[in-house]
Amino acid sequence: MNIKKILGIVGLVVIIVVLIFFISESKSGISDVSTTTPKTNISDSSYDGLSQIEPDFFGQDLPLSNSPKNVAWETFQKYLKYNKEQNLEGVKGIVYKVAPICEDTKDIIDCKARMSLAYQYGSVLKKENFVNIWSDEKQIILATDFKIEEDDSILGRHRAIIFFVKDNESLKLLSFSPFKGATISKGVASREEIDDRLIIYTEDKDEDGIADYNEECLSPKEGEICAKTSPKIRDTDGDGFWDGIQSLIN
Numbered sequence: 001m002n003i004k005k006i007l008g009i010v011g012l013v014v015i016i017v018v019l020i021f022f023i024s025e026s027k028s029g030i031s032d033v034s035t036t037t038p039k040t041n042i043s044d045s046s047y048d049g050l051s052q053i054e055p056d057f058f059g060q061d062l063p064l065s066n067s068p069k070n071v072a073w074e075t076f077q078k079y080l081k082y083n084k085e086q087n088l089e090g091v092k093g094i095v096y097k098v099a100p101i102c103e104d105t106k107d108i109i110d111c112k113a114r115m116s117l118a119y120q121y122g123s124v125l126k127k128e129n130f131v132n133i134w135s136d137e138k139q140i141i142l143a144t145d146f147k148i149e150e151d152d153s154i155l156g157r158h159r160a161i162i163f164f165v166k167d168n169e170s171l172k173l174l175s176f177s178p179f180k181g182a183t184i185s186k187g188v189a190s191r192e193e194i195d196d197r198l199i200i201y202t203e204d205k206d207e208d209g210i211a212d213y214n215e216e217c218l219s220p221k222e223g224e225i226c227a228k229t230s231p232k233i234r235d236t237d238g239d240g241f242w243d244g245i246q247s248l249i250n
């Protein structure tokens with residue numbers, strides 16, 4: 001082997017080593033990129049995950065959530081607190097329209113009795129029972145499911161319901177009823193007939209806060225002016241306020 005051959009082999013080995021070095025470097029470069037890419041993906045997907053979680057998060061009754069239910073419930077609790085404290089100015093600030101009995105200061109005793117009653121009826125209501133939440137930019141209705149009450153002579157179907165309306169961007173309590181529904185005396189009718197009638201009198205399929213039966217004005221109370229509305233359309237006249245809310249405003 002002459003010196004030229006040896007040099008040639010050494011040169012070749014050096015070239016091969018250098019090539020291997022560069023190849024492994026560029027490979028590690030690629031693997032760097034590929035490890036970075038999944039990392040970005042992971043952070044992307046966790047962001048996606050967050051944005052997917054968000055609606056559920058707001059749907060739950062977490063203390064910091066500003067879901068319609070939470071905002072409405074907070075308003076209702078403030079209203080109850082003012083009634084308990086007999087703070088008429090406080091009540092006036094939170095209701096859409098104060099009860100006629102509280103408009104005149106000469107009726108203050110009756111007004112205060114009314115405030116006590118409002119607190120008494122309102123404070124027993126439980127937030128978790130209000131499982132029906134109907135809301136849009138103009139109104140919120142919180143309603144429990146119906147409950148059946150029965151004794152020897154009567155059968156009833158009732159639920160608690162609270163109405164709110166937006167007034168200049170602030171939410172006002174419009175009305176609440178701890179016991180909205182119908183009661184029928186059993187008489188001679190069959191259980192099936194009574195059940196059917198109870199459903200007819202109380203169902204609110206268009207979820208506008210007024211029983212569909214009442215919307216049709218089929219049996220208005222004496223002396224009552226009944227505004228006929230559609231039991232299938234929430235906002236029959238299209239002014240943005242649902243039929244049940246509108247009947248309370250008027």
Ligand SMILES: [Ca+2]
Binds near residue numbers: 208
């Ligand atoms: Ca209705």
Ligand SMILES: [Ca+2]
Binds near residue numbers: 234238240
């Ligand atoms: Ca309307």
